[in-house]
Amino acid sequence: MSTVRGARERARIEVTAAIKDEARRMLAAEGAAKLSLRAVARELGMVSSALYRYFPSRDELLTALIVDAYDSVGAAAERAEAAARADPPRARWLAICEAFRSWALAHPHEYALIYGSPVPGYSAPLDTVGPASRVGNTLIAVVRTAYEGRGLALPPLPDSLRPEAVRMTADFAEGLPPEVTAALVVAWAQLAGMVSFELFGQFNRVVEDRAGLFTHVAGQLAQGVGLPAV
Amino acid sequence: MSTVRGARERARIEVTAAIKDEARRMLAAEGAAKLSLRAVARELGMVSSALYRYFPSRDELLTALIVDAYDSVGAAAERAEAAARADPPRARWLAICEAFRSWALAHPHEYALIYGSPVPGYSAPLDTVGPASRVGNTLIAVVRTAYEGRGLALPPLPDSLRPEAVRMTADFAEGLPPEVTAALVVAWAQLAGMVSFELFGQFNRVVEDRAGLFTHVAGQLAQGVGLPAV
DNA sequence: GTCTATAACGAGATAGAC
DNA sequence: GTCTATCTCGTTATAGAC
Missing domain, CATH: 1.10.357.10 (Tetracycline Repressor, domain 2)
Structure with a gap:
């Protein structure tokens, strides 16, 4: 079980990093004011609701950045x-x-x-x-x-x-x-x-x-x- | 004729000022990145295309501000x-x-x-x-x-x-x-x-x-x- | 000439039903 | 998670009022 949890946690960390990377790219292109969870999700091929498992709100994503x-x-x-x-x-x-x-x-x-x-x-x-x-x-x-x-x-x-x-x-x-x-x-x-x-x-x-x-x-x-x- | 032109010019100046005032209010509320010609027009009871008589583009309005x-x-x-x-x-x-x-x-x-x-x-x-x-x-x-x-x-x-x-x-x-x-x-x-x-x-x-x-x-x-x- | 209004375009965001 | 219907946006073309 511990390997499973390890893998899961690793995946979670990777996805979290991918989300932040994409958000940073958007930050550069559009500015912080226009940062939108949906656009980040789209770019990552995810659905917007899935992002909320990683960041409960746009503001929390901003805080992380x-x-x-x-x-x-x-x-x-x-x-x-x-x-x-x-x-x-x-x-x-x-x-x-x-x-x-x-x-x-x-x-x-x-x-x-x-x-x-x-x-x-x-x-x-x-x-x-x-x-x-x-x-x-x-x-x-x-x-x-x-x-x-x-x-x-x-x-x-x-x-x-x-x-x-x-x-x-x-x-x-x-x-x-x-x-x-x-x-x-x-x-x-x-x-x-x-x-x-x-x-x-x-x-x-x-x-x-x-x-x-x-x-x-x-x-x-x-x-x-x-x-x-x- | 000069009074007519005077009135027109006065009106033009007033409308221009009203547009900029409204845009400034929007600037405070939403930030420059989200400044939108349509929202300014809506707030002023104008139609968005009418704004183009005063500012040839959104960027020119920003420049004016x-x-x-x-x-x-x-x-x-x-x-x-x-x-x-x-x-x-x-x-x-x-x-x-x-x-x-x-x-x-x-x-x-x-x-x-x-x-x-x-x-x-x-x-x-x-x-x-x-x-x-x-x-x-x-x-x-x-x-x-x-x-x-x-x-x-x-x-x-x-x-x-x-x-x-x-x-x-x-x-x-x-x-x-x-x-x-x-x-x-x-x-x-x-x-x-x-x-x-x-x-x-x-x-x-x-x-x-x-x-x-x-x-x-x-x-x-x-x-x-x-x-x-x- | 000067202005406003209508309508439309292409692009993108958003909300909700499924 | 997907799809669709309905928003917003900047911008332009066009027509008509003053």
Whole structure:
């Protein structure tokens, strides 16, 4: 019986993957707003009702795609960091940044799904919160090791922002100085801002050397979180 | 005859505006991907073919909405700058930044239309290029007056980025030092990055005091383009 | 000339009976 | 799981009102 169940489970995993693959292809062609279970089923030669055995609703399929995308970019960031583990923190920071951009360029539609405009009528469940923070956590980890024991050389926060920075630190960057936490959040928004501008066309007719500008910015941000060049 | 033509033209303008208003309402409800000429016509009590007297295609209606959105945010930025005309450049810079964010919060769907994920199957025509640059031009103008005749105190660009910065300067910021042009582009991406993260939900469960963080960043960016605090 | 309405096309989605 | 009848869509051709 266990082999039968094993086979069944394997089949289920394969079909689930096939559904998500097809849905991703549709995402690229039509956008998330038009993702329809029926079209996915048709493309797979299934009947739409059969899909509901794998995903109880269109929104749950969307959630699965979003979680996969977050996991994919998170894994890319973690891989880049691991490959640079022997390097100084600044190099690891830069490696993560470049990995983030590379992933986005390689998966533009999945990037749009998670960092672009929200899908109308869809509201993300809590399942996405964990995977969504993997890239950020990788950046935090690098900065944390750099600060271990050492002091920091960041300009002080304005008083008005300090409580918020303290709260954020307690929430997801415990042990770091609040100035660094705030700088991290800002850096993270800037990274995505650069990539979004590049991917969403805002750099068309404006910036040609996007890779060069991005690398430049990544270095500035490293500086901003306390990882100076030398 | 001129009154007749006047009346006709007035009617035409009114109908055109009504179509765009209804389309904007649909944009908010369903997203740009699902914008449909027929639904707009139905809602207005017209027949779909009648819309073609006003917009030759669905894509041209989308283009009109995009141009309107760019003009709306551009006008908001210019208004903010004009209202702060007597203030020092840094205050004018901050006013533009705040106006940008305020506009985005007040018009989230139009913001998503122009700064969010591209609409699948739609490619923006050249008509959008001019309006798209109004906010940026306003920022450039403020920095330009600040630099008139005076020197600058920005860190030098890496050699690898200098040619690109020189090219960008010639293209849309003539007369500014290339370091400033590069910093302007980066600042612009960061502004939109902050607003996008706020509007698109990336700050959920992360940043509470979004206004405070944004103002803080706007100040840092002013510094970055050479408009220091005192 | 300017507009609206009717009708139609080909393509695709959808709901429900079977 | 299948089939069909009935929607929607963008777009065009055409005819007639103003």
